[in-house]
Amino acid sequence: MATLSEIETWLHDRLPALLAEYEVPGAAVGVSFGGEVIDHAAGVLSKATGVEATADSVFQIGSITKVWTTTLVMQLVDEGKVELDAPLRDYLTEFVLADDAAAAEITVRQLLSHTSGFEGDIFNETGKGDDAVEKYLATLAEVTQLFPPGEMFSYNNAAFTVLGRLIEVLRDKPFDACLREYLFTPLGLKHAATDPYEAILHRAAVGHIRPTPEAEPVPAPVWALNRSMAAAGAMLAMQPRDLLAFAQLHLDSGKAADGTQVLSAASVEAMQEPQVKVPALGLMGDSWGLGWELFDWAGTKVIGHDGGTIGQGAFLRVVPEHGLAVTLLTNGGDLIDLYRTVVGHVVKELAGLELPALPTPPAAPVQVEVDRFLGTYSCEVADVTIRQDEDGKVWLDQTPKGIFAELGAKPEPVELVGRDEQSLIALKPENGFHSPHVFLGDDGTGRALYIHSGRAMRRAPA
Missing domain, CATH: 3.40.710.10 (DD-peptidase/beta-lactamase superfamily)
Incomplete structure (x- = not known):
């Protein structure tokens, strides 16, 4: 020592x-x-x-x-x-x-x-x-x-x-x-x-x-x-x-x-x-x-x-x-x-x-039920949308609101891959960290009710 x-x-x-x-x-x-x-x-x-x-x-x-x-x-x-x-x-x-x-x-x-x-x-x-x-x-x-x-x-x-x-x-x-x-x-x-x-x-x-x-x-x-x-x-x-x-x-x-x-x-x-x-x-x-x-x-x-x-x-x-x-x-x-x-x-x-x-992305991304995760989740400081492009890639788009929008924050889209059955993880690190996103609950239609990255954000009403 x-x-x-x-x-x-x-x-x-x-x-x-x-x-x-x-x-x-x-x-x-x-x-x-x-x-x-x-x-x-x-x-x-x-x-x-x-x-x-x-x-x-x-x-x-x-x-x-x-x-x-x-x-x-x-x-x-x-x-x-x-x-x-x-x-x-x-x-x-x-x-x-x-x-x-x-x-x-x-x-x-x-x-x-x-x-x-x-x-x-x-x-x-x-x-x-x-x-x-x-x-x-x-x-x-x-x-x-x-x-x-x-x-x-x-x-x-x-x-x-x-x-x-x-x-x-x-x-x-x-x-x-x-x-x-x-x-x-x-x-x-x-x-x-x-x-x-x-x-x-x-x-x-x-x-x-x-x-x-x-x-x-x-x-x-x-x-x-x-x-x-x-x-x-x-x-x-x-x-x-x-x-x-x-x-x-x-x-x-x-x-x-x-x-x-x-x-x-x-x-x-x-x-x-x-x-x-x-x-x-x-x-x-x-x-x-x-x-x-x-x-x-x-x-x-x-x-x-x-x-x-x-x-x-x-x-x-x-x-x-x-x-x-x-x-x-x-x-x-x-x-x-x-x-x-x-x-x-x-x-x-x-x-x-x-x-x-x-946490890091797995060498072979885990296959997940992407449809369960797709959609927009909202809170007071941001809207987060999980979408899938025509090539099948999954992306996270974040739109800051309130004080963070006033500071001029403009996050780039983040590509996500399967981490396990309940979570996705950023493919590329930001500030040395691959951010995981855990999906919890059920909105009654089989889709996740929350996206959780430390804070639980609820799925926005359709």
């Missing part, structure tokens, strides 16, 4: 070349192991300014924020202010959906485990004030239910914004203030920012996007998503060491470095218990806990989460058995290839673990 010092040397020697290879403008890496922490950064924070990335630079952590939000909810559970299996409306009477019966049934646990069943990618703009989350809840009144609460997994950003409002109501203060008081302060975080106004006080990374699939990454036109989505991961930014301090909290049974009990050991354990199985999608966990993604790496339990905002991507993996946590924070480019190289090296050298292989 390697030492942390050897890992640090490897990062120093290899990270700049890896960034160039994968067209990643800048990145910062942090590793916590055996009570010691190392960090290293390379590249630039913005290709427009050329400012150097350093280990104390702040990058957005995106949806890793959801584990922070879950921790704030579990603190309320510890205090007896929230019961996980109680309907949310017991605490948040303002929670509304188009399906009122479902809204009345949905529990806190279902929101935390992405099983509440309502449309989840609702990026409604409600301003930049402290009331942004409060205003957001009213905008859910027309949001549809994809499936009955608790039936299956479907990644849900809106659910965590709802949980952010739950925290605000029970703490009687804005979500950002709760983050600072109940997590930043007891953890002693020095380079964590809840919004652009704080981030600009530090060396802040700017996201980079590709104008076309073949173009080099360029600075994104905006820095963050809407403030209303803060609890889901819209803008929380920090240095690797601060994210590792949070991870260490979950390795040390809820205790901060100074011994303060920030979260009960029981709640730490509960967050890591499987709540729902996830379709076989490759990069996501095998199952989901409360907040955490749960992975099985050849029999070793790994917890973690990924995050993606506008041109920034973050990865966190924690191996409790080995007392290891590693994070990679980036600002554009081929993130998955960089993740697999850097995080893969760290976990292999320090814990003897191999990253599971990503």
Whole structure:
């Protein structure tokens, strides 16, 4: 096994070349192991300014924020202010959906485990004030239910914004203030920012996007998503060491470095218990806990989460058995290839673990009942159409909607081939990943009711 010092040397020697290879403008890496922490950064924070990335630079952590939000909810559970299996409306009477019966049934646990069943990618703009989350809840009144609460997994950003409002109501203060008081302060975080106004006080990374699939990454036109989505991961930014301090909290049974009990050991354990199985999608966990993604790496339990905002991507993996946590924070480019190289090296050298292989198209495509999959599936941020051309090839066409259409996203058609009886997979990789698409359910005519690629998208009405 390697030492942390050897890992640090490897990062120093290899990270700049890896960034160039994968067209990643800048990145910062942090590793916590055996009570010691190392960090290293390379590249630039913005290709427009050329400012150097350093280990104390702040990058957005995106949806890793959801584990922070879950921790704030579990603190309320510890205090007896929230019961996980109680309907949310017991605490948040303002929670509304188009399906009122479902809204009345949905529990806190279902929101935390992405099983509440309502449309989840609702990026409604409600301003930049402290009331942004409060205003957001009213905008859910027309949001549809994809499936009955608790039936299956479907990644849900809106659910965590709802949980952010739950925290605000029970703490009687804005979500950002709760983050600072109940997590930043007891953890002693020095380079964590809840919004652009704080981030600009530090060396802040700017996201980079590709104008076309073949173009080099360029600075994104905006820095963050809407403030209303803060609890889901819209803008929380920090240095690797601060994210590792949070991870260490979950390795040390809820205790901060100074011994303060920030979260009960029981709640730490509960967050890591499987709540729902996830379709076989490759990069996501095998199952989901409360907040955490749960992975099985050849029999070793790994917890973690990924995050993606506008041109920034973050990865966190924690191996409790080995007392290891590693994070990679980036600002554009081929993130998955960089993740697999850097995080893969760290976990292999320090814990003897191999990253599971990503899904790839089979050498001989599996013959599937294509007619069952064909058609259009729709959600708030995109329409996805599965079609077959005259040569028998199957294609996925995606039409972005809402904020993603406004950003000018124009995805190219993606050719799909049979992966197994229930799924198709992209023939060519995008950013180092062949995206699988699992088809579930039956619309009553023998056709699939959902296409699932992390989120369940329902077949559009004929």
